[in-house]
Amino acid sequence: MTLSEINSWQTIKAEVMRRIVERVWLPGDQIPNEVDLAEEFGCARATVNRALREVAEAGLVERRRKAGTRVALNPTRKATLEIPITRLEVEQRGWRWRHVILEREETLPPAVVTTRLGLSDKIPMLHVRTLHYADNSPFLYEDRWVNISAIEAIRSVNFQSIDANEWLVQNAPFTRGDITFSAANATELEAELLEAKKGAAIFVIDRTTWNGDIPVTLVRLAYAPGYRVHTEL
CATH class of the missing domain: 3.40.1410.10 (Chorismate lyase-like)
Structure with a gap:
């Protein structure tokens, strides 16, 4: 993945998270599909997919095949643990x-x-x-x-x-x-x-x-x- 592509998915991830945090998209709302978001952001659908996967791993959206992506009703909060030396x-x-x-x-x-x-x-x-x-x-x-x-x-x-x-x-x-x-x-x-x-x-x-x-x-x-x-x- 090129630097421009990395920046693209990170930028999209940040914008998706902003819309969720600022309640542009409310809990339970279905967000635009990947094709529409790719058109909006002027990038490849794969770039949007990568960004949404990252947001899903953060627990802010729920993705279901054929059902689209929705803002999580009860966002998961995750703690990061490392094996200490x-x-x-x-x-x-x-x-x-x-x-x-x-x-x-x-x-x-x-x-x-x-x-x-x-x-x-x-x-x-x-x-x-x-x-x-x-x-x-x-x-x-x-x-x-x-x-x-x-x-x-x-x-x-x-x-x-x-x-x-x-x-x-x-x-x-x-x-x-x-x-x-x-x-x-x-x-x-x-x-x-x-x-x-x-x-x-x-x-x-x-x-x-x-x-x-x-x-x-x-x-x-x-x-x-x-x-x-x-x-x-």
């Missing part, structure tokens, strides 16, 4: 980061892991457990399983020089994932590692990433008491 997260808070590898081995995963990933329990996975520190205080306990068949190169990585989290963010492509945020009571192991009382309230993230239909990694992140997460809409 723990080292950077600690350093950006003004602390010194370090990590300790508690365990690294290729082993058969438990049923709870294979069930969630849809993998055979007869195929070894890489199990890595890491404790991250902020200055001299425990910050995060990371319990991770990696599908080696999806990313063979991880076998040769020296996790003393780079932790599994940062290496995977930089080297393991993924197309989708699921994330669960929860409050939990620290298990005996988590309490010991995080220097907290057993049963103390902690923040937990369970995350799975996939590349197409192939699972890449499953990780449980248990943060020390007092951790707060911030995101933007």
Whole structure:
């Protein structure tokens, strides 16, 4: 796509969104079809299609085949989440980061892991457990399983020089994932590692990433008491 074409669809997207926000087109209204909009804007229909796809992904319009495009009655508001690099997260808070590898081995995963990933329990996975520190205080306990068949190169990585989290963010492509945020009571192991009382309230993230239909990694992140997460809409 040429620069002029990119500018064209972005300009059309901005104008469509303006008309929606300023109520030129009201919630539930059917907007002009692609042919009419292409004629109005003096561009190719494909350019209009690209712009409307972007607006639909933003949740402001609903597109249905043969039924046209309507302004959404209840616009979707989406938050953008990124997989953070723990080292950077600690350093950006003004602390010194370090990590300790508690365990690294290729082993058969438990049923709870294979069930969630849809993998055979007869195929070894890489199990890595890491404790991250902020200055001299425990910050995060990371319990991770990696599908080696999806990313063979991880076998040769020296996790003393780079932790599994940062290496995977930089080297393991993924197309989708699921994330669960929860409050939990620290298990005996988590309490010991995080220097907290057993049963103390902690923040937990369970995350799975996939590349197409192939699972890449499953990780449980248990943060020390007092951790707060911030995101933007």
